Amino acid sequence: MATIKDGVDFLASRLRQIGIFLALIVIIALFQVLTGGSLLQPANVTNIVVQNSYILILAIGMVMIIIAGHIDLSVGSVAAFVGAMSGVMITQWGWPWWAGILGGLVVGALVGAWQGFWVAYIGIPAFIVTLAGMLLFRGLTQMVLGNQQITPFPTEYRQLGGGFVFPELFPAATSPMEWITVGLGVIATVLLVSQQVRARAHRVKLGLEDEPLAWFLIKLLFLGGIILAITFLLASFRGTPIVLVVLGVLIVVYTAVMNRSVFGRHVYARGGNQHAAELSGINVKKVDFYLFVNMGVLAALAGLVFTGRLNSAGPGAGNLFELDAIAAAFIGGAAVSGGVGTVVGAITGGLIMGVLNNGMSLMGIGTDTQQFIKGLVLLLAVAFDVWNKRRNRG
Amino acid sequence: MAHTILEMKDITKTFPGVKALQNVNLQVNRGEVHAICGENGAGKSTLMKVLSGVYPHGTYEGDIVFENDVMSFSGIRDSEKSGIVIIHQELALSPYLSIAENIFLGNEQSKRGFIDWDSTNQEAAKLLARVGLKENPITPVSQIGVGKQQLVEIAKALSKDVKLLILDEPTAALNDDDSAHLLDLISHLRGQGITSIIISHKLNEIKAIADKVTIIRDGRTIETLDLQEDEISEERIIKGMVGRDLESRYPDRTPAIGDEVLRIEDWTVHHPQDPNRVIVDHANLNVRAGEVVGIAGLMGAGRTELAMSVFGRSYGKGITGKLYKNGSEIRAHSVKEAIGHGLAYATEDRKQFGLNLIEDIKRNISMAALGKLARGGFVDAGRETVVANDYRKSMNIKAPNVEAVTGKLSGGNQQKVVLSKWMFSDPDVLILDEPTRGIDVGAKYEIYTIINKLASEGKAVIVISSELPELLGICDRIYTLSEGRITADVPIAEANPEVLMQYMTKEKD
Numbered sequence: 001m002a003t004i005k006d007g008v009d010f011l012a013s014r015l016r017q018i019g020i021f022l023a024l025i026v027i028i029a030l031f032q033v034l035t036g037g038s039l040l041q042p043a044n045v046t047n048i049v050v051q052n053s054y055i056l057i058l059a060i061g062m063v064m065i066i067i068a069g070h071i072d073l074s075v076g077s078v079a080a081f082v083g084a085m086s087g088v089m090i091t092q093w094g095w096p097w098w099a100g101i102l103g104g105l106v107v108g109a110l111v112g113a114w115q116g117f118w119v120a121y122i123g124i125p126a127f128i129v130t131l132a133g134m135l136l137f138r139g140l141t142q143m144v145l146g147n148q149q150i151t152p153f154p155t156e157y158r159q160l161g162g163g164f165v166f167p168e169l170f171p172a173a174t175s176p177m178e179w180i181t182v183g184l185g186v187i188a189t190v191l192l193v194s195q196q197v198r199a200r201a202h203r204v205k206l207g208l209e210d211e212p213l214a215w216f217l218i219k220l221l222f223l224g225g226i227i228l229a230i231t232f233l234l235a236s237f238r239g240t241p242i243v244l245v246v247l248g249v250l251i252v253v254y255t256a257v258m259n260r261s262v263f264g265r266h267v268y269a270r271g272g273n274q275h276a277a278e279l280s281g282i283n284v285k286k287v288d289f290y291l292f293v294n295m296g297v298l299a300a301l302a303g304l305v306f307t308g309r310l311n312s313a314g315p316g317a318g319n320l321f322e323l324d325a326i327a328a329a330f331i332g333g334a335a336v337s338g339g340v341g342t343v344v345g346a347i348t349g350g351l352i353m354g355v356l357n358n359g360m361s362l363m364g365i366g367t368d369t370q371q372f373i374k375g376l377v378l379l380l381a382v383a384f385d386v387w388n389k390r391r392n393r394g
Numbered sequence: 395m396a397h398t399i400l401e402m403k404d405i406t407k408t409f410p411g412v413k414a415l416q417n418v419n420l421q422v423n424r425g426e427v428h429a430i431c432g433e434n435g436a437g438k439s440t441l442m443k444v445l446s447g448v449y450p451h452g453t454y455e456g457d458i459v460f461e462n463d464v465m466s467f468s469g470i471r472d473s474e475k476s477g478i479v480i481i482h483q484e485l486a487l488s489p490y491l492s493i494a495e496n497i498f499l500g501n502e503q504s505k506r507g508f509i510d511w512d513s514t515n516q517e518a519a520k521l522l523a524r525v526g527l528k529e530n531p532i533t534p535v536s537q538i539g540v541g542k543q544q545l546v547e548i549a550k551a552l553s554k555d556v557k558l559l560i561l562d563e564p565t566a567a568l569n570d571d572d573s574a575h576l577l578d579l580i581s582h583l584r585g586q587g588i589t590s591i592i593i594s595h596k597l598n599e600i601k602a603i604a605d606k607v608t609i610i611r612d613g614r615t616i617e618t619l620d621l622q623e624d625e626i627s628e629e630r631i632i633k634g635m636v637g638r639d640l641e642s643r644y645p646d647r648t649p650a651i652g653d654e655v656l657r658i659e660d661w662t663v664h665h666p667q668d669p670n671r672v673i674v675d676h677a678n679l680n681v682r683a684g685e686v687v688g689i690a691g692l693m694g695a696g697r698t699e700l701a702m703s704v705f706g707r708s709y710g711k712g713i714t715g716k717l718y719k720n721g722s723e724i725r726a727h728s729v730k731e732a733i734g735h736g737l738a739y740a741t742e743d744r745k746q747f748g749l750n751l752i753e754d755i756k757r758n759i760s761m762a763a764l765g766k767l768a769r770g771g772f773v774d775a776g777r778e779t780v781v782a783n784d785y786r787k788s789m790n791i792k793a794p795n796v797e798a799v800t801g802k803l804s805g806g807n808q809q810k811v812v813l814s815k816w817m818f819s820d821p822d823v824l825i826l827d828e829p830t831r832g833i834d835v836g837a838k839y840e841i842y843t844i845i846n847k848l849a850s851e852g853k854a855v856i857v858i859s860s861e862l863p864e865l866l867g868i869c870d871r872i873y874t875l876s877e878g879r880i881t882a883d884v885p886i887a888e889a890n891p892e893v894l895m896q897y898m899t900k901e902k903d
Contacts, residue, residue: 202776206776206779206780206783256772259775260772260773260775261768261771261772261773262764262765262768262771262772262773263771265757265760265761265764265773266764268750268753268757269750269753269757269761272750272751272752272753273746273747273749273750273751275746275747276746276747276748276749276750276761277750277761278708278729279705279708279729279739279741279747279748280729280761280762280815281706281728281729281730281732281733281762282761283728283730339750339752339753340752
């Protein structure tokens with residue numbers, strides 16, 4: 001009897017961690033039924049990934065900003081500005097495509113440094129600095145473009161937003177499966193499982209493991225199953241979108257940065273208790289500054305992906321991206337007061353919003369209702385978090 | 395004969411685990427100035443919070459009899475309606491509202507739901523005249539000094555038809571002129587029939603204006619002295635404040651004192667917002683290896699400010715003076731530099747300044763020296779856990795594992811996490827600010843043992859404490875601080891509470 005109760009207690013303690021994943025699965029299942037199976041069609045899965053990739057990239061930077069206790073309202077405008085600048089570099093200045101991409105990232109870093117300077121060293125609240133940035137960079141975008149679109153972009157440039165990994169090696173015509181994708185999926189699964197097993201062995205050796213073995217195995221089976229299922233779906237369409245590889249690398253790298261790097265620890269410490277961080281010798285200003293530089297680079301990357309996908313840089317690009325990215329971070333468990341949040345959570349939150357969008361569009365639900373429902377989801381997700389926190393305290 | 399206006403009978407107030415007040419009795423006559431004296435933490439403020447309804451009726455035992463009626467206040471509004479107004483140490487004024495608006499805040503002069511500005515400003519002007527403040531009522535409060543703000547608070551109290559005015563450390567933040575004016579005003583109000591209770595540790599002020607003084611110690615009333623009738627000396631009051639037994643609650647230790655490790659010379663610090671206010675005034679002190687040095691001072695003497703300004707200038711502006719480590723001058727303009735020179739400062743307020751309460755034990759312990767666990771910018775999480783676990787065992791931190799969130803630990807265990815954090819940074823000098831504040835007796839003993847161990851390892855330890863017995867129990871030498879100045883350097887053999895208290899209350903010549 002005791003073991004059953006222990007198991008229930010354990011699940012309850014993990015509720016906050018796994019709640020968000022459960023929510024995503026429930027939403028996917030719901031729309032799979034409601035759309036009569038269209039949601040998980042291979043073409044649509046690819047679509048969901050590509051369509052949401054730039055929001056997910058932004059969500060990574062945003063959750064870091066939010067963990068530190070700030071906010072960034074300017075990312076949509078910055079993405080548009082970088083798209084426009086890279087367009088000017090390539091089409092007007094005649095730079096090669098790769099120089100346009102690198103140039104765009106440098107512009108993003110400079111924009112981030114500008115905002116970081118005001119937040120960290122002048123001490124203006126990030127809400128104000130980035131609200132101003134939202135207007136500033138939207139205005140600059142329009143000035144750079146002269147209110148006209150830049151189009152078309154070189155084919156190589158467009159791969160970032162719309163391309164697939166090695167499409168010519170195994171064209172869909174010659175094989176029912178896209179073998180590169182299958183290979184990538186299997187490698188990813190093996191890497192994940194071996195990393196998890198090693199981490200667990202390490203924890204067991206130190207005598208720190210409190211997770212039941214059964215739970216660990218269920219978790220592994222589940223995660224591996226999901227990766228392989230996505231692999232299968234992608235492989236039966238056109239293969240692996242390049243942006244998915246980029247996103248995968250970003251998720252792995254930033255998860256490591258936030259969990260294990262000194263910088264990541266300083267971000268959590270700064271957001272959890274700024275005074276304690278300062279009195280522990282952490283240079284809070286520097287942390288803030290580099291967070292905004294990082295956000296600028298990620299916003300630039302999102303802008304490049306978006307521009308590539310649309311094959312055009314327009315004055316209205318990236319409108320309201322910031323709100324989707326902020327919503328993703330909060331749905332993913334970040335705390336408004338700072339100090340709490342994870343990259344994986346923010347990605348999951350972004351996917352919840354993405355699946356909601358996609359599923360409702362497939363059902364032919366109007367954008368008015370979509371907005372209404374997304375607003376409700378955001379509110380309820382954060383309310384759940386607050387409730388859960390209070391329950392734990394009491 | 396004098397009539398009793400207020401009688402507090404057998405007041406007992408319990409917080410979880412602590413009896414803050416135990417059968418306290420207080421009798422105040424109409425039209426007198428009644429002072430309440432006691433060490434920090436003796437229970438003065440708690441008593442006043444009971445009286446003013448901050449702790450509502452039912453959360454304490456005993457009776458409050460005011461003007462012959464037993465009172466059961468459920469909040470500050472209730473007590474104010476009866477004519478009891480408390481003015482807290484931290485002023486409760488809204489800085490961007492005008493003087494007049496502040497005076498009538500919550501009690502607005504209105505006609506049919508709209509503010510009557512003429513009446514607001516005229517009434518305010520009358521009240522300002524009563525307290526002797528020559529300012530235009532429409533001036534924003536942020537534009538007048540602290541002394542004048544204090545007068546605005548009193549004007550606000552007068553606007554509520556105050557019968558009993560409670561002032562909690564009214565002159566703590568004031569300069570001499572403002573203090574003198576305020577004391578005059580209190581005597582003047584006494585002439586108008588207003589009774590005052592004044593909490594203060596400035597004994598000369600109490601002697602100057604109070605009719606009676608009630609002394610509280612360890613949550614109990616010790617005595618009430620009549621300053622009018624008997625000739626009461628300051629020493630007599632001090633004896634009442636500190637006269638408890640030195641309990642044998644301190645572990646034994648044989649000091650092995652080596653060479654000087656840290657010396658502070660001519661250290662002067664100004665208030666960060668008000669550059670004219672000197673918070674630390676040409677302080678000199680030193681500490682040697684293996685030595686435990688105490689800093690004693692009353693609230694507002696500048697103890698924490700001195701420590702934090704030395705620790706990477708994390709407090710204050712316009713800091714001048716020199717720091718010497720092992721005989722050579724060092725520069726510590728940031729916390730990082732200070733830590734680099736082997737300094738550590740464990741704060742008096744661990745929740746606000748010491749811990750990341752939403753984070754676990756191991757990440758708090760590693761916070762100040764994360765670089766020691768990192769290679770190439772990445773933290774070795776396994777080693778971090780091992781290190782934290784070692785501290786959990788050696789410091790006896792009561793938690794199932796080092797993944798426990800520090801916000802859920804008891805005060806004593808939180809303090810051990812803070813100490814672990816600083817021990818891991820491997821300092822030569824540890825400044826411990828109120829290391830046993832808010833923790834129970836058993837945990838205190840453990841903290842003292844840790845301090846002894848640090849000293850025996852050759853570290854220099856500075857302990858700041860409000861509890862004189864604690865300093866007398868664990869230190870080799872005690873500096874006393876009064877109004878930002880070091881007033882004495884007392885070897886432990888010559889130290890006793892009376893001597894220390896005299897130096898701690900020594901005024902500027």
